[in-house]
Every structure is written in C-alpha cells, then in structure tokens.
Amino acid sequence: MFDTYEYTCVERFLRYVQIDTKSDPQSSTSPSTEKQRNLSKVLVEELIAMGVEDAYVDEFGYVYATIQSNTDKKVPVVCFCSHVDTAPDCSGTNVKPILHKNYDGKDIVLPDDATQVLSVNDCKYLAEHAGDSIITASGATLLGADDKAGVAEIMDFANFLMTHPEVKHGAIRILFTPDEEIGKGTAKLDMSKLAADFGYTLDGGELGTLEDETFSADAAVITVHGVIAHPGYAKNTLVNALKIAGEILAALPKDEFSPETTEKRQGFVHPVRVDGLAEKATIEFIVRDFTRDGLQANAARLRSIAEQVLKQHPKARMEFNVTEQYRNMKEIIEQHPQVVDFAEEAYRRSNVGVRKQSIRGGTDGSRLNFMGLPCPNLFTGMQAIHSKKEWIGVRDMKKAVEVMVNLVQVWAEKS
Template structure:
C-alpha cells in the first residue's frame, strides 16, 4: 500500500499527554485528564471531515465515517482506550525513536538502570532494522493503548482522503478507564449503532485475539477489635495482622500471575488498606474457563477462614463481582469476523496468528452487550511498565490491515 502513514507522528504526540486512570476514584471518567487527549482526537477527526465526531460527558469519543457503497454492509466499529495503566507513571512521557534497530540492548537515558534486553523480550529479537519507540526510563510509554488510538486515527485519515476505497459505515469509539475495568460502563450502544467490532489493543504483528480471560473482582474485609495499645492485653485483635496471615497462606508455587502461564488462571492481590479495626484486600480473579472462577474464589475464601480462625473474635466478609467474560463464547458464533481479518492480513503481507489474551479488553464486555468484538494487533509490547515498546512498522501494518479489512467486509456483502 503506497501511503504516507501518519500513525507514528500521531502516536508520538498522544503519548506525551498524561491519561492515567485511577482505580480508587469514583468519578466518571476516573480522571479528568483522560479528556485532554479525547478532546484532541475530536478536533483532529473534525478537521478530517468526520462531521459527527464528539466527546460526551462520560469521556467517550463517538464518530462515524459514512458508507460509500450501495451495498448494505454491516456497520463495523473500531475501538481503543485512551487511558494508561496506573501501575507505572504516565506523567511526562518522553518517547524515543530508535531508528534501524540493531538488536542490541536499549539503555533508557533518564534511568540507565532501565535496560530493554532482547534476551528478556523474544519478540524484540525479530525487529532488526525496524524503528522502535520506547519511553525514556522513568515512565511507561503508553503504547497500551495509544498505539491503537493512533492506528484508528490513521485509518480515519486514509479513508477520508481515499474516497475510492469502498466500505460500509465505520464507527469509531474511544473509551476511558479500560485499564481499571470500567471502559464500557457508560457506553451508549444505540448511539454507537454497530453490528460488529474490533478493538485495537493487541500485541505482536499478525495476532488476532478471539479469546480472553473471564474475570471477577473480589474484596475481603477483615475485622478485628481496636483498643488503646497500652491496655490491649487479651483484648486487641489487629486486623492488619489477620490480613498479613491471610496473605502468607497464599501458595508460593502457583495460584498467582508470577507462577502461571498459557491457559492457567490465577488470583492476584492488587490493593490493600486499613488499620487495626478493619483491613481490606482487593483481588482480581482470572481464568479462561468461566466455571473455574468460583473454584478460585472458594479456595481464596478458605484461606480467609483459616486466617480468622487463628484470631478468636475476628471475622471476615467476602465480596465478589463480575468484571468481564471470555469473548470467545460470543465471537465463535460469527466465524466470518475472524475469516475477514485473515484475508485482510494476507493482503497486507502479514501472517495471521490466532491467539488468546491473558487479560481482557473492552471487547470482552462489548461482546456480551450484543456486539461481537475480537482484538487486532497494534505492536504494543511489555505494557504497564518502563520497558514498554512498539515498532513503527507494526503500527503501519495494522493500519494497512484495517484498510483491507473494511474493503473485505464490503466485498463479502451481497448487494
């Protein structure tokens, strides 16, 4: 495809805007700064001629590129999230482009102790000669998911400047708060008006993800008895110590993200707070098989019973909530979604690789809200940390794949 891609320039701009979400916030979106990027995206879309581009009060960007064919093509949505993870700072990101990468270690200049080594990142070994973007060593990069945002924006630019490319109606959706599991809490499905969709939030070139974890969230509250420590003998029951005992009971050789891989599920503590009277722990529960979530929770609650059993007079409360489910249960009912992606990748010179995500996307929940929504690669790698990187060529190939994909949907639709 002969085209002057704009994806890298857009990406380098977008990552400098701090859009971290906050899991402890009750506002919508969880941080107002996410709208700083969303406003820019609306302005850029309007400048392209996408007339209905708009930002709503909840932080969602909606836009439409009208159909230019007489066929009744299903309405396709492309979605990415503007927020970045709270696991690592996203303030003051300074992106660096490593041109014509030679597969040597990448020392990040603002903290030379941060070294991205190909030995630790097998995919990076395949990127010789490509142009790699990293952060400078003190922040994450934000390729998750600003690579996806930039790819969709470049797709919009291509379609608005190449009216000869036939396609049905294309919907664009940019969401806030995906990283904290609230990405589609307030999405307006009627306004979106899509039949099928694809998130742009995947990793390696060629990856097509039609399966994610199923996920629950769990909070355990431990209750003790607080009293002045000077007069506490045989009276004080310290909830912090109960929580500590509970954590010590968790297995060291399994049951956790650091000891599992492939299709193994896990239980992961993500937040702790409290004092002597009450201490609370928050967990995420993950597995590809939805039925196993309750088994993981039962095991976790057994540890809570054991911990409080060691402190007579203490008690606990166990709260579970659904977060998202494995999209495969829905996507498999519409095999053409993946078949068309495969054709588009082949036309782009990309090897199609079906994969499973040890995580979730907005598409996980959107699939169960009535819009089948698998995921397509962006090139984002080592996300949520200072070693995050992305290949410019991967992002360009993703744009090219989307251009072919909208054409495949048009071609495969009967008149």
C-alpha cells in the same frame, strides 16, 4: 495503494503519548481523571479536520465518530475501538518518546535511567526489528503504547479512508474509551449511540496476533473485622485486623495460584490492594480463569484459605464479596465466526501471518461482546506494556493500519 501512502500513525503516536491520560482506580468520577479528556478533545478536532463531521466527545469522555458508507451495498456497521487512558501501574507524566531510526539490533539503555535496559536476550521480538525503527520512552515513565498505539492507528486508518474514497466500505464507527485500564472502559458507554453491528478493539501485541478469547474475571474483597482496644490495656482483648490480613496474604500458595507462577491457560488469584486499620482491614483481589467453572473454583479456594486463617482468631469475623468484571469473549464470538474469519482474510491480504491466541487479561472487547457487539482484538505492536521498558515497532503500526483498510473492504465485498 499503500506504497505511496504517507502514514501518519507514528507522528500522531509521538504526540499522543505526551498527553498524560493515566486513569485512577480510586476515583468515583467518569472519566476517573479529567486529564483523559485532553486527548479525547484532540482526537475530535483531528477527526473533524479530516472531514469526519459528526465526531464528538460526550460527558463521560467517550469519543464517537462515523465514517459514512460509500457503497450502495447493505454492509453491517463495523466499529474500531481503542482506549485513551494509560495504566496507573507506572508514571505517565512527562513521557518523552524516542524514535530509534534504523534500530541496530543491540540492547538499548534508556537515557533517563540507565538501569532500564531493553535487552534482546529478554525480548526476542525486539531482535526481529533490527533494521527497522522502534519507539521507546526515556526510562522514567511508561511509553503509553497501551493503548495510544491503537488510537494512533485507528486515526491513521480514518485518514486513509477519508483521502482514498476509491476504497469501498460500509459505515464505520470509531470509538475511543476512557478508563479501560481500571476495568471501567464500557461503564458509561451508550450502545444506542454507538449503533454498530460488529467491532474490533485495537489493543493487542505482536504483529499477526488475533485474539478471540480472554480471561473471565471477577473482583474479590475480603474484609476482616477485628476487635479494637487501647494498646496499653489490650491483653486478651485486642484482635488486630491488619495482622490477620497479613496472615491471609502469607497463606496464599507460593508456587502456584498467582500471576507470577502461572502461564498459558492457568488461572490465578492476585492481591492488588490492602487498606485498613487495626479494627478493620480489606484486601482486594482480582480472580482470573478462562472458564466460568475455573473462576468460581478460584474464588472458592481463596475464600477457604481465608476461612482457615480466621478459625485461628475466633473473635474476628470476615466478609467475602465477589463481583463480576468481565467474561471470556469467546462465548459470544463463537456465535459469529465471520467476525474472526474476515479479520484473518484481511491479515492475509496484508501479507501478515495469522496467529490466533488467547489473552491472559481483558480488553474493552471483553465487555462489548456481552453488550451485543461481537468484538475480537487486533494487534497494535505494543510490547512490555505497563512498564518503563515499553516499546513499539513502526513496521507493526503501519501494518495495523493496512489490516484495518483491508478488513473494511472484506466486509463490503462479502456482504
């Protein structure tokens, strides 16, 4: 049935990435940027045009929609979720997507910045797409495949089901969230509105990857209180909080304990923001590990490093605060093995090899699992995310649509 289907995910993706939806970690509003609604409104209009009549965007920028069941069987309600925002790490304004048809397998120099080169030596997965089509940005911005690829694929999946009523499935909920990139993707989510039993985020990478484990994550903030004085009369009085903050950063290990020195199942501590004046300075960190014990140990080690620095400045004082961000989804998914088993079956039916792996990060699913929705993460094809070298393969996008169609059929058959 896929041989004659005219996929819409690529055309949708090329349009969606041109809508600036960058989120803002310093904002206190929900969504953090009003421009995220611009894409959400487009998605609602397109869903309604397909015949998904109940699609709407709420006051916080969440899109909810339902594809009604077309079977008499009692099938759990399954949700598919992606986020509309792009990362604040790199510009998402005036994105100019480029479709490289029949990619020749060579390095690609992006036209708006010749220093931005997609190299097959740096990315072996790129070479695997020789002969197929890929999409990049122009070199001046990120592409936005994270996660507009997932959005476009879910929209194409919805289009497929609405135009192929012979495909039997239970009720399907569609959810598009704002602010995932700043850790607030589920902050204003109404689970009673969502009303789903199981879910899948479309926010993964290479074809065939199936992610059922994430980091556990906390945020840590060190606040240094110095002693302020007029700099002309500051001898033996002034204690500069900014300098102490710098000493804390300098005291962090150079060859471990950081994102740039860890891999696989190693956790880390990562400073992400410094702010302040001579009197008071703050350092914001993200703390990551796959286990709760490891997470606590990393935070304790960070605190100990800071305390050692403060001992050299007895007139200064420090506050150390840790807040929970999300926990490893595997703790919940292990209690509901069918949510992964059915996904693996859908991959096989789509002739996609399954590679289960852990995410050195998190998704909306990290929180959704602990909000009552068992929710692993499916591939989209996105690569080099959060950078000007971001790209995605058309082949992978179409396969993601196929997997979702097969997945809802598996749920219907096995219920």
